[in-house]
Amino acid sequence: MKSALIAIALLGLVGCMKKKTAIATGPVEWEPVALPVPAGYAKVVVKSVRGTGPDDVWVLAAAQRTDDRGAPYGLSFHFDGTTWRAAEVPARATKAIWPVSPTEAWAVGAYGTVARWDGQRWTATKIEGVDFDLLDVVAWHDDVWVAAAGPELLHFDGARWRKEAPPELAGTSVHEVFGEADGTVLVPRNLAGKVPAVLRRSPDGAWRLDEVGPGGVVHLAGSSPADRWAIGAMELAYHSDGRAWRATPLAGTRTLGAWATSPTEAYLVGVGGSIQRWDGAAWQPSASGTDADLWTVFAPPGMKPLVGGAAGLLRRK
Amino acid sequence: MGGPNDAAMAEPHTWWGDTFNAGVNALTAATGYDSHRVTDNPAGPADNPFYRDNASHMPGWGNTFGLDFLDPHGLPSGATAQDRATNYVGQDDPTGVWADVRRRLVDNEGAAINALPKDAAGNPDGNISFLDVYGAHVDAYSGAQQAAHADGRDPTANNSFVDPASFALAMYGAPLMEHLGINAGPITGASIDYFNDPTDSATSGWAKRMGLAGAEMGAGAAMMLNPLTAPLGLATMGLGAFGGVWNTATAVGNGMLGEWGGAIADGASAAGGAIASGAQAVGGAISDGASWVGDGLGNLTGLW
Numbered sequence: 001m002k003s004a005l006i007a008i009a010l011l012g013l014v015g016c017m018k019k020k021t022a023i024a025t026g027p028v029e030w031e032p033v034a035l036p037v038p039a040g041y042a043k044v045v046v047k048s049v050r051g052t053g054p055d056d057v058w059v060l061a062a063a064q065r066t067d068d069r070g071a072p073y074g075l076s077f078h079f080d081g082t083t084w085r086a087a088e089v090p091a092r093a094t095k096a097i098w099p100v101s102p103t104e105a106w107a108v109g110a111y112g113t114v115a116r117w118d119g120q121r122w123t124a125t126k127i128e129g130v131d132f133d134l135l136d137v138v139a140w141h142d143d144v145w146v147a148a149a150g151p152e153l154l155h156f157d158g159a160r161w162r163k164e165a166p167p168e169l170a171g172t173s174v175h176e177v178f179g180e181a182d183g184t185v186l187v188p189r190n191l192a193g194k195v196p197a198v199l200r201r202s203p204d205g206a207w208r209l210d211e212v213g214p215g216g217v218v219h220l221a222g223s224s225p226a227d228r229w230a231i232g233a234m235e236l237a238y239h240s241d242g243r244a245w246r247a248t249p250l251a252g253t254r255t256l257g258a259w260a261t262s263p264t265e266a267y268l269v270g271v272g273g274s275i276q277r278w279d280g281a282a283w284q285p286s287a288s289g290t291d292a293d294l295w296t297v298f299a300p301p302g303m304k305p306l307v308g309g310a311a312g313l314l315r316r317k
Numbered sequence: 318m319g320g321p322n323d324a325a326m327a328e329p330h331t332w333w334g335d336t337f338n339a340g341v342n343a344l345t346a347a348t349g350y351d352s353h354r355v356t357d358n359p360a361g362p363a364d365n366p367f368y369r370d371n372a373s374h375m376p377g378w379g380n381t382f383g384l385d386f387l388d389p390h391g392l393p394s395g396a397t398a399q400d401r402a403t404n405y406v407g408q409d410d411p412t413g414v415w416a417d418v419r420r421r422l423v424d425n426e427g428a429a430i431n432a433l434p435k436d437a438a439g440n441p442d443g444n445i446s447f448l449d450v451y452g453a454h455v456d457a458y459s460g461a462q463q464a465a466h467a468d469g470r471d472p473t474a475n476n477s478f479v480d481p482a483s484f485a486l487a488m489y490g491a492p493l494m495e496h497l498g499i500n501a502g503p504i505t506g507a508s509i510d511y512f513n514d515p516t517d518s519a520t521s522g523w524a525k526r527m528g529l530a531g532a533e534m535g536a537g538a539a540m541m542l543n544p545l546t547a548p549l550g551l552a553t554m555g556l557g558a559f560g561g562v563w564n565t566a567t568a569v570g571n572g573m574l575g576e577w578g579g580a581i582a583d584g585a586s587a588a589g590g591a592i593a594s595g596a597q598a599v600g601g602a603i604s605d606g607a608s609w610v611g612d613g614l615g616n617l618t619g620l621w
Contacts, residue, residue: 092355110355111365131367132420135413149413149420149461173420173464175413190468216469233469256411271411293411 028289030275030307030314035059035077036086042066044075046308048097048107049296054303055081058117059313060089060097060107074115076107076122077313089115089122096136098144098179106144108134114146114156127154127161138179145185147177153187166207168199178220188217188230198230212238212245219268221260223301229266231258237268237283250283251276257296259305269294269307288314322372326390326397331498341503345510352507355404365403367423372396374430376447377488390492395450398491398505405506412471414516417461425453447485454478458515465516475571476522479513480563482556520576523568526560533557 037044043064051057057079062072074089076097093109100106103119112130114137115122127134134154136147142158151172152165171191178186183203190196195211198220202208215232222228226242234254238245241263253274260266264280273290275297276283288294292310299305305316345352355364368375377394390397403419410416429449433441458478465471478484487505494501512525534557540550 131365131423133410133416135416149417150424172467173413173417173461175416175468175470188468190464192463192467196468216467218468218470233472235469254412295411 026285026287028287029317030286030288031317032311033084033306033313033315035061035313036084037063037075038086038088040066041073041075043072044312045072045295045310046313047094047295049298049306049308049313050097050099051079051298051300052099052101053300055079056099056102057298057303057306058097058099058105059084059306059308060094061308062092062094074107074109076117087117087122089124093122093124095134098137098139100139100141104139104141106137106139108137108146110134114144130154130161136176138177138185140179140183143183145177145179147174147187149173149175153177153185166199166201168197168207168209176219178222180222180225184225186220186222186228188220190216196230196232198228210240210245213247215247219255219258221258221266223260223262227260227263229258229260231255231268248278248283251285256293256309257307259297259299261299261301261305265299267297267299267305267307269297269309273309273311275307286316290314320366320370322369322390322392322396323366325392326369326372326400328401328500328502329495329498330500334497334499337499338503341507345503345507348511350507350510351409352405352503352510354502355406365400365419365423367427368396368400368403371426371430372400374433374441374444375399376444376450377492390495393444394490394492395447395488397495397501398488399450401491401500401502401505402487402509405502406509412465412474412516414461414465414471414474417464418457418515421457421460422453425456426450429453447488450488451481451484454484461515471516473518473576474516475519475573475576476513476515476517477519477564477567477571479526480560480567482559482563486556518576519568519571519573523564523573526564530557530561530564533560 035044041063044061045063046059046061048060049057059077061075061077063075064072074092074094076087076089077084078087089107093107093113093115095109097105097107105117107115107122110133112127112132112134113124114127114134115124130148132148134146134148138145144156146154148154151169151174152163153174155162155164168189169187172189174187176188180186185201187199188196189199189209196213196215196217197209197211198217200208200210212230213236215236217230218233219231220229221231228240229237230240230245231237232250234252235250236247237250238247250268251274253270253272255268255270257269258267266278268276268283271293273288273292273294275286275288275294277286288307290311294307294309294311296309297305297307307314342352372392375393375395377396377398379391379393403422406415426445426449429445430441433443433445436442455478462474465474491501491505512529514522534554537550537552537554537557540546540553
């Protein structure tokens with residue numbers, strides 16, 4: 001009996017150490033979007049939403065086959081401004097997607113898998129010698145950059161894949177990459193004992209390190225070089241107007257995705273259905289109506305923002 | 318698929334093995350985990366072939382014994398254990414810590430293989446050691462967790478890697494299941510998800526494994542009652558005791574005591590007293606209350 005009480009006390013101790021989650025209260029500001037899930041699929045989890053504009057939006061998702069109790073399959077959904085259409089994504093390339101044009105998009109996923117959309121179908125390949133997960137991607141035509149939990153980026157130049165390892169990334173683990181319209185590549189740089197920073201590759205190929213501030217940089221977003229965000233996991237987000245980084249407090253929920261629409265509009269999503277909206281002065285909670293984790297947000301000018309996660313796809317009312 | 322050892326290392330499927338694994342999958346689903354293959358999708362190439370492609374350089378028994386009846390794949394057992402582990406574990410990975418661990422394992426063990434003596438054609442010749450593989454795992458967990466701390470993705474990921482005795486049991490024992498027609502993947506993945514999740518805190522990982530150690534000791538004590546099973550019981554008790562001591566030491570080293578602060582200080586103090594009196598009490602409670610769990614968990618820990 002005594003030992004049973006000890007075990008219960010220990011379990012309680014473990015329970016007390018769960019990470020905190022804060023859910024916004026107030027009127028629900030988001031509504032479900034009905035995706036055309038093909039017959040035979042269920043439990044759709046949206047992993048990544050990206051696009052080149054309101055008439056070229058991609059949703060990358062993992063979904064369970066109802067006739068197969070195995071691992072989830074990949075699905076993608078494309079919105080042309082009027083209609084959503086579904087297409088299977090081969091081989092679990094379900095970590096991240098980056099559209100280049102209506103006839104070119106890139107998706108990445110497990111164990112070196114890269115899938116390319118040619119306007120008609122997805123074709124998957126495995127990067128030779130890469131036996132680990134690909135976590136994020138940005139792309140321009142014949143210019144693709146992939147983060148893969150290592151001290152480098154993987155780069156496709158239209159002919160072959162190579163590792164590009166600027167010395168600033170030595171000893172780090174890169175989980176996210178972000179791209180700007182002019183071809184600039186941004187990467188978080190976090191290293192014990194160093195000020196968290198953003199490593200920036202300009203289109204001419206030069207790398208430059210911008211120190212941000214304490215707290216770590218997990219996600220990157222931006223609408224222009226004068227509107228960049230370096231976002232921490234829970235407590236702080238830094239905004240740059242092109243001259244200096246300025247810290248802004250977050251709500252304390254773990255962020256899993258970010259998007260910046262303009263200097264006065266940006267979004268963060270995260271665990272427990274959390275959504276935070278930047279109004280130009282502060283981050284405001286926005287009630288999603290779900291407590292399921294939200295992984296991704298896409299909010300370009302001219303369309304209602306989309307967020308996605310375990311609850312499927314949601315659109316701001 | 319299509320590597321040099323893919324056919325030899327194909328997962329076995331028998332009615333009894335698949336029935337067993339259906340039970341494992343149902344149990345893990347009921348507890349919020351997923352022990353299916355990470356990449357079942359037949360439409361594409363994606364799984365991790367590293368341990369199959371490099372199987373001949375892994376440690377463990379295989380053709381070494383020259384005993385076909387003990388030899389499901391004809392390749393070192395460490396290859397099978399790790400292939401099943403990497404392709405079945407860590408399905409849900411919101412912070413990327415699992416991805417980081419997998420990456421570091423491939424990098425570390427790939428470096429160890431590259432450091433082997435070269436044959437006439439310049440290819441690695443021989444096998445890396447058990448300690449190479451164990452060290453690669455310890456480093457991978459630590460490195461991935463430090464990276465998650467550095468950027469704040471998962472500041473509470475502190476669970477240390479499992480003790481070497483349990484790891485050795487998995488490395489050398491997992492393929493035996495496959496010889497019996499049971500795909501070792503689901504239970505290997507489940508056991509790691511439960512008992513060696515790198516995203517757990519030091520405290521929660523320690524508590525899970527102390528329960529396991531207690532269950533092993535309880536099961537071993539039960540076996541000691543029968544002279545025929547007494548030697549195995551003694552070994553099982555020894556495994557549990559070793560695991561308990563090792564895991565406590567590594568959990569403390571990974572900051573477990575530092576986690577016991579603030580509002581839970583009083584509770585932690587009581588737990589500390591309990592710890593001082595020995596992990597046996599915790600394990601005893603669990604094994605007393607659910608001896609069937611003890612047997613099941615005893616098997617699970619042996620698979621990783």
